[in-house]
Amino acid sequence: MHGIVKGRRVDWSGIFLYVFLTGFGLLMLLPLVYMASTSLKPVSELFLFPPRFLVDHPTLMNFRDLLLITGTSFVPFSRYIFNSIVVSGLIVAGGIVISAMAAFPLAKHNMPFRGAIFNMVVLSLMFSPMVLQIPQYLLISRSGLMNHYLALILPYLAAPVGMFLMTQFLRQIPDALLEAARIDGASEWKVLWSVIMPMLKPAIATFALFSFIQAWNDPYPAMVYTTKEDMKTLPLAIQTISGGAGVIARVGTFAAASFLMIIPTIAVFVITQRLVLQTMAHSGLKE
Amino acid sequence: MNLKMKLSIRVRHMLEGYIFILPWIVGFLLFMAIPLGRSFYYAFHRLEPSEHGLVATFVGFTYFRQAFTTDVDFLPLLQKTMTAMVTQVPLILVFAMFSALLLNKASRGKVFFRGVFFLPVIIASGAILRELLDQGAAKLPIFVQYDLFRKLAFFIPEQILEPVLEYADSLTLVMWDSGVQILIFLAGLQTISPILYEAAKCDGATKWEVFWKITFPMIMPMILVNTLFSIVNSFTKTDNHVMNHLMNIVFRNNDYGYGSAIGWLYFLFIFIVLGIIFLIFRKSMATAEGRA
Structure with missing residues (x-):
């Protein structure tokens, strides 16, 4: 109903709203992403310092090991x-x-x-x-x-x-x-x-x-x-x-x-x- | 059948009611009321295992005195949980309210965002959360990775910078802790009748005024509920220090009596904190009702 753009005028509050929601949403998702990426990491990447957030070479080794x-x-x-x-x-x-x-x-x-x-x-x-x-x-x-x-x-x-x-x-x-x-x-x-x-x-x-x-x-x-x-x-x-x-x-x-x-x-x-x-x-x- | 006919309808109604409640009451007595009474009894007794089972000898207030005088861990840990509670609960409330307001406005992807904000409640279970914290997942990676600390130290004196950054570090934790509170606020926001907003709009109120004069007073009860919930939650979380201390006493040292005493002290402490919160809110609730 209420689109981001109403007519020709830009709805700033709408943009603000979705920017914030996405930002917070990403922060909330962090632990899940971290867990998912860790579970896909090969041994060579698990203990890198400083720890990496995302995985470079995903593998299913960990699930098999489990x-x-x-x-x-x-x-x-x-x-x-x-x-x-x-x-x-x-x-x-x-x-x-x-x-x-x-x-x-x-x-x-x-x-x-x-x-x-x-x-x-x-x-x-x-x-x-x-x-x-x-x-x-x-x-x-x-x-x-x-x-x-x-x-x-x-x-x-x-x-x-x-x-x-x-x-x-x-x-x-x-x-x-x-x-x-x-x-x-x-x-x-x-x-x-x-x-x-x-x-x-x-x-x-x-x-x-x-x-x-x-x-x-x-x-x-x-x-x-x-x-x-x-x-x-x-x-x-x-x-x-x-x-x-x-x-x-x-x-x-x-x-x-x-x-x-x-x-x-x-x-x-x-x-x-x-x-x-x-x-x-x-x-x-x-x- | 014969007996049933003799009873009056009222009595029968009552009896049926009691029969329905019975299973719950039995469970409640067995696993809550009786253990509670027992633990109160244990708190005043020294328990020693023998061939006849546990033997209790009366020791009076020894354990309570021990908690405050000989136990080097109890008071500092209590203070630590208290500071954590005082700093985190207001943050949680503000963040939850802010997110709920945003979520309430969103028209697209409502379900998706709601799910995302509730996700931490699902993940943040004892075992997994503790492991993630150990791995440093709760720390915002920006501070470490981009060496922000040293860069900022040029501009801001270290004494101020350090606590501020520590506070910022716990922010992620705060966000993960506020899923349930967001849901409660969201439900509260949805009960506010749109007529009120329309009336305010007709009278020419700005959005800022609308928030403070309508939204805020209307969700005051939710704020109370959320405050209580956050406090109880922060006191009984699995990574709470006093809880861990108690677990150690009971299951490593097998000191049931002392464990019960500490449990009761802690419970009393929580109760007093909740009581204070109630007192504070009673006043503002009264004013909120007066305005409505």
Whole structure:
């Protein structure tokens, strides 16, 4: 609609706008470009000083090495990918169902302690997770869940963020809709699945995006709750590839691994981004 | 079925509500409330492993005293995170607001730019970000490559130049940290009704006036949300020094009691900072509402 050039007069503010956006955008892209170019660098270029930003002779060696190194060790790389997908997938799916189930009565049912429960949620948003780390670890290790997928999933299911977002979002849905469904004979369970869930879609998308990024990237649970190599998730495995003394030669492999790791998160963002912005506008964050 | 009929509709409604919340509450109690209580208990006890599991002996405030008197790392690290927070949060807010304003104006390539600005949130995860920082990716390459420091040193005294350049160095970090804030601002900007802008235009307001009299007051709540979010984020980031210190205490030295004590001290500290922010904003929120 508004082109850069209106008639014959040059629209300076439009040009200014796009120059700035592109400039900042490039700065934002730097880490990704750096990672991509590092992952393509041959060994001869990896350790140049001063370090070069772009690659001169791109090669796919690092990706091949990644498969080779991890292929010769006793756990194949695909196992880490599988673990990560299972854990993050279940955290996101379970989190959505549990949070939606809890948000529904909190927003729409009139019952005692409703306010208290909601305040508890808001307060727990402020807790830094670190205070909880120690007892959570003791709890898991005592209950014998160590080295089990459940240990990586269960502690993250009851997410205060998801609950908060969904409750705020649900409050804007008119009661009349729910009444209509009830009069037509729908049970509460049916109301939740056929009326609430579809309307909650934007909030669900936002929560899915955040919790997926969180779960996918966090090496902490695997580091603490697992001791066996074949239960590790991707972020922890990548840390192991890069970490420790004497593995300097794997910088390129590391870059390749991290590069592969971002791809799913970008995919999730692209899928959810339209819905995400909708929720932010309506979630009542402004109150 | 029989039982169901006897209950009144109201009670049934309530019961159904509780059943729906139940899974969440169970998870919350098990993995948040109980651990929180336990860690509070541990903070006052010395924990020693024995054949009966961990044995706790009451030590009172010893650990809290230890944090302030014997631990040489805790206070300096706390101060370091505090300075990082004070310098970075305002920068993040200004940058996020500026970017959001620009993004809101853009009509072409909206989705693309939005994605680009959100990208760092996706990449900036613990493991990868830390590795990139180690490799010096956060430093703007211009300062090193073109020897800017020595060239500038001719004109500006070194004592001033050094902190300024350090500040500029952390700018990239600031930008990468502001993805979520940009999204929140953007959402806030989109809720402002265009009628207000039209009215201002009819009354002959300049763009500068429109920003300060309409846009700024209208997104005041978003500024509060963003400030809180940035502060909590800067305190709980994976590369936060106090967090690392705590991890070391707990998982290298296996000192659960002392770790819990420090965790609680840190939490209290964050809580006080957030409280101050709330107090500051309450005043400006009130004036903003009065104007609307």
